[in-house]
Amino acid sequence: MYRIHNYIKKLGAHLDQIESLTFNLSDKTTSIPSEKTAELVNQLYEISESECISPNEVPLYVKQKIVGKQRTEQEIQKLGAILEERNIDIQTIHEFNSRNWRGNWRNTVYR
Numbered sequence: 064m065y066r067i068h069n070y071i072k073k074l075g076a077h078l079d080q081i082e083s084l085t086f087n088l089s090d091k092t093t094s095i096p097s098e099k100t101a102e103l104v105n106q107l108y109e110i111s112e113s114e115c116i117s118p119n120e121v122p123l124y125v126k127q128k129i130v131g132k133q134r135t136e137q138e139i140q141k142l143g144a145i146l147e148e149r150n151i152d153i154q155t156i157h158e159f160n161s162r163n164w165r166g167n168w169r170n171t172v173y174r
Contacts, residue, residue, distance in 0.1 A: 095103065111118045
């Protein structure tokens, strides 16, 4: 454990952060099972590397992604309500796109 403490400290964590991490990892009432801790820390670093951000920026990055997802879901709901209001279903859209694409393709003039 001492070696891990030194490694985390080298990464720039403060003593209170290390103590908090140690407590949270050892506290049996937390939602993170001890056998999953290493896997979750590895996932944190994988996200950090794949998105070219530092590990300490990952929480903000995740929050931004959640907000973006919520906005997208709200927009989908709004658009769904508009389609429902206008009595348009997915099949109608597919049929329109299919006919419209074929029609435009036949009438395309190549120069």
